[in-house]
Amino acid sequence: MNVFRFYLPEPIYINLVRDPVERVISWYYYIRAPWYYVERKHAFPDTPLPDPNWLKKDFETCVLRGDRECRYTQGEKREGISDHRRQTMFFCGHDEECTPFNSEGALERAKRSVEQQYAVVGVLEDFNVTLTVFEHYIPRFFKGASQVYYGDMGLHKVNHNAFKPLVSEAVKDIVRKNFTREIEFYQFCRQRLYRQRLALNL
Numbered sequence: 001m002n003v004f005r006f007y008l009p010e011p012i013y014i015n016l017v018r019d020p021v022e023r024v025i026s027w028y029y030y031i032r033a034p035w036y037y038v039e040r041k042h043a044f045p046d047t048p049l050p051d052p053n054w055l056k057k058d059f060e061t062c063v064l065r066g067d068r069e070c071r072y073t074q075g076e077k078r079e080g081i082s083d084h085r086r087q088t089m090f091f092c093g094h095d096e097e098c099t100p101f102n103s104e105g106a107l108e109r110a111k112r113s114v115e116q117q118y119a120v121v122g123v124l125e126d127f128n129v130t131l132t133v134f135e136h137y138i139p140r141f142f143k144g145a146s147q148v149y150y151g152d153m154g155l156h157k158v159n160h161n162a163f164k165p166l167v168s169e170a171v172k173d174i175v176r177k178n179f180t181r182e183i184e185f186y187q188f189c190r191q192r193l194y195r196q197r198l199a200l201n202l
Helices: 020-030 034-043 052-056 059-065 088-092 104-117 124-137 145-151 169-176 180-199
Strands: 013-017 118-123
Touching (some): 020 169, 020 180, 059 169, 088 104, 088 180, 104 180, 124 180
Parallel strands (some): 013 118
């Protein structure tokens, strides 16, 4: 949205990224968790429940067997409005160049978007650094965020998925080979965050 067109003040853009492979593993098990389908059944009563064999299928089997949902093919375009496999889509925009999976064009556009539009892009795996940068770069909204977060650490397992088993590094390495540009984007955001932290001279 072009806010200047409507004479609105420029918003402060922030976001959060996560290790791309851990992210797809987490999504894989999230959509198989029992509560996910309980919620969907309440919201969409006419939607049929999925095949129990699909629900029980683990990520390692899915990858090693080459099942459709666990094939991450360079340049592939997914039908529909969402593609939960990648993070660059959230930064790249709606241009046709942003659609192909793991593409150079989407990567470069996403990087430019981060540099030109985002005050801070945090990193889930470096959440303490993320909170520090949020607090100092955007104090109006994040002053005292670390204190609030660490004060509520007793709640840290609220979003923990007990149905998500460990995945071997060997299988993760197979997936990483097809996530090269997604990983590059993640590392780009991480390096930028650490440069922002360094600039604070704390």
